[in-house]
Amino acid sequence: MAKGDGRMRGITRRDLVFGAAYGTIAVLTGLREAGGSEPKQSQESMVVIIRDEKALNEKKEADIEVLRQMLDQAIIKISGEKKAENGWRKLFNQKDFVGIKYTHCGWMRVHTHLELVEAVKGRLKDIGIGEDSIVAKDQGLPFEKCTALINVPSIKAHPLTGIAVSLKNYINFNRGKESTYHHGGSANLGEIWKMPGVQGKTRMVIVDALTPYFGPGPQIDPRYYWDFRGIVVGKDPVAVDTVCLKMVQEKRNAFKGGSWPLSPPPISIEEADKKYGLGTSDPEKIIVIRFGWGVPKEEEGKPIKLKDLKGFA
């Protein structure tokens, strides 16, 4: 099989259990035991997870001030700057026209919290980007016009793609062809990121992990909202989605008290790495740094390889 030809060939469960392809996805979803993975090619990527119990109030409404602080903490780590403002300046400049692509998913009702979108907008304005140079939308974002994109998705288990995070969040950039990216076609979600007007513009992925959805679809069931109260931030969308995949898979297993693999297998993540070169899905090369609520003190701020990280759920 030529890598990335999932839509053409049709992978089987046997391919995932025994085959050469989709090793990362097979291991992370529990279909294959770790070991004997594919040759490593990609670079290391850092993903920062910030959690704060106060990010949601008693009514489960998001607190924008707490989110601002969480964002600042993440940007400091991602940028390597001592001040968050300098971190934002390192990633964006005043001449940028910034598109913030969030998720407004009516049917699943697992939206990006608009407070998070506002917090991001606020930080861009703080470094001198004008209100009229920032567009935040789900449908109809003028991505061609943007000089920079920030991908701000929610997290949800998805009955047609396995999981939906940042890679799938751009699905409506290829307007009218959204359904071609379901089932086996999800292998090709990465091609959207290569479209003229999209390619190379994504400077940051900021995932709303306040209440990830880990249950069955097609419609949501509130029993499967995870009160995680976090954000997941990185510059590498594939690494970010791989981390989110591991989080959701662990939560599903913990909820069920046994293996509950995401289905169909979220092949888009590994294809985005191996076929489209958008980042790394290799848990050996993804460095996770965690802060805040629920993080063991001895692990707070400590870089840990994703493959060694357990205990999200």
Place this chain on the structure above:
Amino acid sequence: MGSLIATCGIWAIATAYAFNSPLDWLPSHLGIWEKGKAAVYDRGNIFDFVDGAGEIYLAYDFQKVYVQEYETGSGSRIAVEIYETLSPGDAYGLLSIDLTGEPVRIGTIGLYGSGLLRFWKWRYYVRILAERETSESKSAIMELGRRISDSIKEEAPIPKIVQIMPSYGLVKNSTCYFHKLVVLNSLFFISQKNILGLSERTEAVLADYRVGKRVAKALLVSYPNTKEPYKAYRSFTREILKARDTGRRCVRRVGPKSFYGAGVHGRYLFLVLEAPTRSACLGLLMRIYSRVRSSR
């Protein structure tokens, strides 16, 4: 959270619909909740409502969904969704995608949890969801559910194929009824290709079975004739089990601690997936075979 259904497209006034619309079953107000926006979606525009995953509904003989929102002066919302199918079995199938939850005496099978009531009765699968669960919203949800259920005068049994599945070892509330590959793959991925020949003409049930300390899956598929199951059997044994010339039953190791089995009898194909041992796999396969044989 914004309006529960405000972004879903076409709106209409409930009273504009013809008499006997399920929307007419609903009261204009209920305690502090007043009727708000309403809409109807069919197979042609289901994606306007279930953006991104309408295929799951289309994989059943779903005809229409009637959506009615209720709201209070303070902005609390309840959304009622009444899915109408051609056959009672398919309305059951929509519920069976997830049969867990707190059982309630509403509909033929009713389930509640965290502000969501789901029930099945005859050709209707109903979901009533509160934006936020409170004692008041739960009472309203239950009352709305009872009114809808009382308005549906007929009932139907669960599909026969579900009852064929052996009861010994069956994990409670794990049985899902469906027809097509898209639903199977959302529950348990076997192949992107339709190697089992699933279609609107097939009936299938997937269930969990306790086998020692592990859980195995069992899949039973009914075809409209005796040729198709054998063709599916051969495809499955060739593609997944990597076995040839297997007669009518076959068990193979697929993975380090996992055995898969397949059998065929009459119009039925039956599979056991992820059993911990060969004997456990064969045992469950034979129990299904026995039930299939006695059901003819």
